Amino acid sequence: MILKFLDLDSQKQNRILNAAMKEFAQKGYKNASTNEIVKEAGISKGLLFHYFAKKKDLFLYLYDYSLEIFTIEFFQRIDLVEKDIFKRIRQMALLKIDLIKKHPELYNFLYKAIIEDTPEVKEDLEQKNKQLLTNGYAKIFRDIEVKKFKETIDTDKVINIVIWTIEGFSNQILEKIKSQYPNELHYEKISKELDVYLKFLESAFYK
Amino acid sequence: MILKFLDLDSQKQNRILNAAMKEFAQKGYKNASTNEIVKEAGISKGLLFHYFAKKKDLFLYLYDYSLEIFTIEFFQRIDLVEKDIFKRIRQMALLKIDLIKKHPELYNFLYKAIIEDTPEVKEDLEQKNKQLLTNGYAKIFRDIEVKKFKETIDTDKVINIVIWTIEGFSNQILEKIKSQYPNELHYEKISKELDVYLKFLESAFYK
Amino acid sequence: MILKFLDLDSQKQNRILNAAMKEFAQKGYKNASTNEIVKEAGISKGLLFHYFAKKKDLFLYLYDYSLEIFTIEFFQRIDLVEKDIFKRIRQMALLKIDLIKKHPELYNFLYKAIIEDTPEVKEDLEQKNKQLLTNGYAKIFRDIEVKKFKETIDTDKVINIVIWTIEGFSNQILEKIKSQYPNELHYEKISKELDVYLKFLESAFYK
Amino acid sequence: MILKFLDLDSQKQNRILNAAMKEFAQKGYKNASTNEIVKEAGISKGLLFHYFAKKKDLFLYLYDYSLEIFTIEFFQRIDLVEKDIFKRIRQMALLKIDLIKKHPELYNFLYKAIIEDTPEVKEDLEQKNKQLLTNGYAKIFRDIEVKKFKETIDTDKVINIVIWTIEGFSNQILEKIKSQYPNELHYEKISKELDVYLKFLESAFYK
DNA sequence: GATGAATGAGGGTTCATTCAT
DNA sequence: AATGAATGAACCCTCATTCAT
Numbered sequence: 001m002i003l004k005f006l007d008l009d010s011q012k013q014n015r016i017l018n019a020a021m022k023e024f025a026q027k028g029y030k031n032a033s034t035n036e037i038v039k040e041a042g043i044s045k046g047l048l049f050h051y052f053a054k055k056k057d058l059f060l061y062l063y064d065y066s067l068e069i070f071t072i073e074f075f076q077r078i079d080l081v082e083k084d085i086f087k088r089i090r091q092m093a094l095l096k097i098d099l100i101k102k103h104p105e106l107y108n109f110l111y112k113a114i115i116e117d118t119p120e121v122k123e124d125l126e127q128k129n130k131q132l133l134t135n136g137y138a139k140i141f142r143d144i145e146v147k148k149f150k151e152t153i154d155t156d157k158v159i160n161i162v163i164w165t166i167e168g169f170s171n172q173i174l175e176k177i178k179s180q181y182p183n184e185l186h187y188e189k190i191s192k193e194l195d196v197y198l199k200f201l202e203s204a205f206y207k
Numbered sequence: 208m209i210l211k212f213l214d215l216d217s218q219k220q221n222r223i224l225n226a227a228m229k230e231f232a233q234k235g236y237k238n239a240s241t242n243e244i245v246k247e248a249g250i251s252k253g254l255l256f257h258y259f260a261k262k263k264d265l266f267l268y269l270y271d272y273s274l275e276i277f278t279i280e281f282f283q284r285i286d287l288v289e290k291d292i293f294k295r296i297r298q299m300a301l302l303k304i305d306l307i308k309k310h311p312e313l314y315n316f317l318y319k320a321i322i323e324d325t326p327e328v329k330e331d332l333e334q335k336n337k338q339l340l341t342n343g344y345a346k347i348f349r350d351i352e353v354k355k356f357k358e359t360i361d362t363d364k365v366i367n368i369v370i371w372t373i374e375g376f377s378n379q380i381l382e383k384i385k386s387q388y389p390n391e392l393h394y395e396k397i398s399k400e401l402d403v404y405l406k407f408l409e410s411a412f413y414k
Numbered sequence: 415m416i417l418k419f420l421d422l423d424s425q426k427q428n429r430i431l432n433a434a435m436k437e438f439a440q441k442g443y444k445n446a447s448t449n450e451i452v453k454e455a456g457i458s459k460g461l462l463f464h465y466f467a468k469k470k471d472l473f474l475y476l477y478d479y480s481l482e483i484f485t486i487e488f489f490q491r492i493d494l495v496e497k498d499i500f501k502r503i504r505q506m507a508l509l510k511i512d513l514i515k516k517h518p519e520l521y522n523f524l525y526k527a528i529i530e531d532t533p534e535v536k537e538d539l540e541q542k543n544k545q546l547l548t549n550g551y552a553k554i555f556r557d558i559e560v561k562k563f564k565e566t567i568d569t570d571k572v573i574n575i576v577i578w579t580i581e582g583f584s585n586q587i588l589e590k591i592k593s594q595y596p597n598e599l600h601y602e603k604i605s606k607e608l609d610v611y612l613k614f615l616e617s618a619f620y621k
Numbered sequence: 622m623i624l625k626f627l628d629l630d631s632q633k634q635n636r637i638l639n640a641a642m643k644e645f646a647q648k649g650y651k652n653a654s655t656n657e658i659v660k661e662a663g664i665s666k667g668l669l670f671h672y673f674a675k676k677k678d679l680f681l682y683l684y685d686y687s688l689e690i691f692t693i694e695f696f697q698r699i700d701l702v703e704k705d706i707f708k709r710i711r712q713m714a715l716l717k718i719d720l721i722k723k724h725p726e727l728y729n730f731l732y733k734a735i736i737e738d739t740p741e742v743k744e745d746l747e748q749k750n751k752q753l754l755t756n757g758y759a760k761i762f763r764d765i766e767v768k769k770f771k772e773t774i775d776t777d778k779v780i781n782i783v784i785w786t787i788e789g790f791s792n793q794i795l796e797k798i799k800s801q802y803p804n805e806l807h808y809e810k811i812s813k814e815l816d817v818y819l820k821f822l823e824s825a826f827y828k
Numbered sequence: 829g830a831t832g833a834a835t836g837a838g839g840g841t842t843c844a845t846t847c848a849t
Numbered sequence: 850a851a852t853g854a855a856t857g858a859a860c861c862c863t864c865a866t867t868c869a870t
Contacts, residue, residue, distance in 0.1 A: 168371025
C-alpha cells in the first residue's frame with residue numbers, strides 16, 4: 001500500500017508528507033486530524049486512506065522516513081575515526097544543529113514523536129526509538145579514548161557531564177531556532193560558543 | 208465562577224482536583240474525558256461545568272494550582288542565604304526530588320502539562336511555563352557568589368554547565384523513579400552520587 | 415447503560431425501539447444505519463449512543479427484548495398438559511400465528527435476526543438462538559405421547575412430517591400476512607384449514 | 622454493456638463471475654467488496670465497471686446467470702412424463718441435491734441472494750425469486766396424476782403435505798452438507814431415507 | 829446547587845463509482 | 850480495452866457543552 005505511495009508524483013508525495021508532519025508535530029498523534037492533513041495537502045479524504053490504510057500507518061511511515069533521512073545524513077557526515085571525545089562531540093553537536101536547521105519540519109516531527117504517549121503508537125515507537133540519534137549519544141561514547149583523562153576521575157561520570165552540557169547547549173540553540181529567525185544563528189558564532197564550553201571541560205578533565 | 212468552586216466543601220474540591228489531575232496526567236488535555244473525571248470524582252456532569260465553564264478552565268486552574276503548591280513549598284524550604292553555587296544547587300536538586308516524591312500526582316500533571324500540545328491550551332500554557340521551576344534555574348543563579356571561581360573563566364557559562372549537569376542527573380533519577388519501584392531509590396544514595404558530580408565540577412572550576 | 419434507557423419515558427423508549435427494530439428488520443444488522451434510526455426516532459445521534467454504547471448493544475438488547483415478549487406470552491398461553499401431538503401442535507401453531515399478528519414488528523425483527531450472518535453478532539446470537547421458539551419445536555415434541563401411533567411406523571420420522579407440514583402451513587399464512595392486509599386473515603378460517611391438515615395426518619398415522 | 626462482457630475471453634469471464642459469486646455469497650450484497658472481487662479475479666477496478674456499470678448490475682446478472690444454469694439443467698434431467706407424484710417428487714428432490722453438490726458456489730450464491738435484504742436490490746430480486754426452483758414446486762405439481770389418491774381427500778392439501786415434507790427433509794440434508802464434510806453424505810443413504818418418508822405418505826394417501 | 833438527558837460537530841474509516849491516461 | 854488514482858458521501862462512534870428539571 002505504501003508502495004503505491006512511492007510511485008506517486010513526488011510533488012504530491014511531499015505535499016502529503018509535509019502536511020501530515022506539520023499536523024502531527026503541532027498536535028501530537030491523537031489530536032492530529034486527518035481532515036486537516038488532507039485539507040492542507042489539497043487531496044481528498046479517500047486518497048489519504050488509499051495510500052495509508054490507517055492514521056497509524058501514516059504516522060509510523062513518517063517516523064521511519066524522517067529518521068532515515070536524519071540518520072543517513074548523520075552517518076555520512078560524522079567522522080568516527082576521531083577518538084578524542086571533545087573533538088568528536090564537537091562535530092556531532094554542530095552536525096546535529098546543522099541538520100535541524102536544514103530539516104526543521106522533520107526534526108519537529110521526530111522530537112514530538114519521541115515523547116508521544118498515545119498507547120496506540122507508543123509501543124511501536126519505543127522499538128524504533130532505540131536507534132534514535134539523541135538517545136544514541138551514550139552508546140556512541142562508550143568506545144571513546146579515555147587515556148587522556150586525569151587518573152583520579154570516574155570516566156563514566158565525566159562523559160555524562162560532557163553529554164549533558166552539550167545537550168543543554170544544543171537545546172538552548174534550538175530554543176533560539178524556534179523563537180527567532182533561524183538564519184540569524186550563524187554557524188560560526190555557534191561553533192565558537194560551543195568551543196568555549198568544550199575548552200572548559202577539556203582543561204578540567206584532561207591531564 | 209472559580210470563586211464558587213473555592214466555597215465548596217474542601218473534601219469535594221479535592222475529589223474533583225485529584226480526579227481531574229489524574230485524568231489529564233494520564234491522557235493529556237484532549238484525550239482526557241470529562242466523563243471519567245466526574246465518574247471518578249463522584250459528581251454529576253452538570254456540576255463540573257457549573258464550576259468550570261469549560262474543560263480548558265479546569266485544566267488551567269489545575270495548572271496554576273499545582274504550580275503554586277510546588278513553588279510555595281519550594282521557596283519555603285530553599286535556603287537563599289547560601290551563596291555558594293554548589294551548596295545551593297545541591298539543596299535545590301535534592302529538594303526538587305523530594306517534592307516530586309511527596310506530590311507525585313501534582314508532578315505528573317505538571318510534567319505532562321509542560322509538553323502539552325493541544326493548540327487550544329498550548330499558548331496559555333507557554334506564557335505560564337516561563338515561571339516554571341525547571342526553567343527558573345537560570346534566573347535563580349544569576350545572584351550567586353562568583354569570587355571563588357578561577358579568574359580566567361566565563362562565570363555564566365560555568366553556571367550553565369553546572370545547571371545542565373544537575374538537570375541531566377535529575378532526569379536520570381526521574382527516569383528511574385518512573386520505571387522502577389520509586390521507594391528503592393534511597394535519598395542517601397542519590398545524595399552521594401550527586402555529590403560526586405558536584406565535587407568534580409567544584410574542583411574543576413574553583414580556585 | 416441500558417439501565418438508563420429503562421428509566422426513560424416509555425413513549426420515547428418505544429420510538430427508539432420501533433425505529434431500530436424496523437431498520438434492522440428491513441436491512442439486517444450491518445446495513446442498518448444508526449442515522450436512519452435516530453432520524454425515524456426523532457432523537458439525536460448522541461442520545462442513541464448515550465443509551466446503547468454500540469450498535470451491537472442496541473441490536474442484542476432488541477433481540478433479548480423481542481424474544482422475551484414472545485417467549486413469555488407463548489408459555490403463558492400454551493397448555494403443556496395436552497400430550498396428544500395433534501392437539502398440542504394445533505394450539506401451538508395457532509398461538510404462533512396469533513402472536514405474529516399481534517407483534518408483527520417484533521416477529522419481523524426476530525425472523526431476520528435468526529438468519530443474521532454478520533460475524534460481529536453471529537456468535538452472540540447463536541448462543542441465544544438455541545432458546546428460540548421455532549428451533550424449539552423438535553425438542554418440545556420429543557416427550558409427546560406416542561402410544562396412539564400405528565405400531566409399524568418410525569415415530570421420529572412421523573413427528574418430522576407433522577412439524578414440517580405445520581411449518582409449511584404457517585409460512586404460507588405468514589406470506590399472506592406480509593403481502594395482504596393481515597386483518598383479512600380470520601382466525602377461524604385459518605383454524606379450520608389447519609384442522610384439515612391435522613385430520614389428514616391423524617387418520618394416516620394413528621391406529 | 623453486459624453484451625461487451627459476453628464478448629470477453631471466456632476464461633476471464635469465469636474468473637470474474639466466480640470471484641463475484643464467492644464474494645457475494647460470503648458477505649451478502651452490501652458487504653461484498655468490489656475491491657476483493659477485482660483482486661480475486663485479477664483484473665483492474667476500472668475494468669469491472671467497464672462491463673458492469675454498477676455493483677447492482679453485476680449482482681443481478683450473476684443472479685440471472687446462476688438461476689438459468691440451475692433451471693436449464695433441472696429441466697433437462699427431470700422426467701416430466703412420470704405422473705406419479707411420489708415418483709416425480711423423489712427424482713426432483715434427488716436431482717436438486719445432486720445439482721447443489723455439483724454447483725455448490727452457484728447454490729451458495731443463490732441461497733444468499735434469496736434472503737438478501739439490501740433495499741437497493743431487494744425489490745428486483747423479489748420479482749425474479751418467484752421463478753426460483755424451490756418456490757416453483759407448487760406449480761409443477763398442479764398437473765399431477767390424482768386418481769390414485771383416496772377419494773375422500775383434498776388433493777391440493779395432500780400435495781402440500783408432500784412438498785413440505787420433502788422440503789423439510791431437503792433442508793435437513795443441506796444443513797448437514799454445510800456443517801459436515803459433504804462427501805460423507807452418500808447418495809444412496811440419502812435416497813433410502815427419502816424413500817422411507819415417501820412410503821409413509823404413499824401408504825397414507827393412496828388407495 | 830445539582831442532575832444527567834440531550835445535542836451535534838467532529839473523529840477515523842470504508843467503498844462504489846468516475847475519469848484521465 | 851484496461852488501468853488505478855482520486856473522489857466524497859456515508860458509515861459508527863466520541864465528547865464537550867447545554868439546559869430543563
